[in-house]
Amino acid sequence: MRRLPALGAVVLLALGVLIGLPAPAHACSCASSSAPELLSKSDAAFVGRLAERRGSDGDLVRFALDVSRVYKGTVSAKTVVYSEGRGGGDCGVTFESGEERMVLARLESGRLVTSLCRGTSMVKESEVAASGFDAYSPVAAEHSPPPVGSAAEDDPAGSEKPFRWLLGVGVVGVVLLGGAYWAARVRGR
Incomplete structure (x- = not known):
């Protein structure tokens, strides 16, 4: 009978360990690159405004953007871009509602993927123009990325x-x- 409190203490300790597990830590460190260098490594460069946050696909967060100007690549007027991470120290890009932003992205597995290290939020539109790129209109058709599993949809920690x-x-x-x-x-x- 005296050992019952010890068993209760072990159960409480196990539950405390479970609840107290830390979330993964993230830190972003990008090598400094010039606008021309970042543009040369990008498959697409465009100015977009957040239309909708579409949840996540594993470590990638999906954003639907309304594109107003394109400087590099074939980009549609309605484009989905994936951010590597969720922002807050992990090199991920967050898009705020109504904010127009210069986006530099690479095409990976049929998806446009961006991050702080790829130049989004680091390169200004004036730097792109000064690098010899002229703006043109986006194409009319919507870029259709592969379907995303719904397990982690709209759940950043899913x-x-x-x-x-x-x-x-x-x-x-x-x-x-x-x-x-x-x-x-x-x-x-």
Whole structure:
């Protein structure tokens, strides 16, 4: 009977570990590059305004943008761009409602992908024009990216939740099995 409080303490400790797991840390560090260098590494350069945040696909966050001017590449008037990360220190780009922004992106697996290190938010439109690029109109058809799984849709931490739940179930399972083993040994005496 005296060991029951010890079992309760172990269960509380296991739950505390589960709840207290830290979220992954992110830090952004980009090598300094000039506007011409960033433009040469980009497949697309355009000015866009946020139309809609479309959730996430793993570590990529989807943004639908209304494009007003294009400086490089074939970009539609309604374009989806993916940000590598969620902002806040992980090199991801966040788009604010109504804000017009110069976007530099690379085409990866059929998707336009951007980040702070690719030049979005670092390069100004005047620098693009000074680099010899002339603005032209976007194409009329909407760029259609591959479908995105809905598991993490609109949930920035969605990709971490299955791991945490599996870990939690595992910890609770081990504690319960240990408690059952301990109870069987105590009764056997």
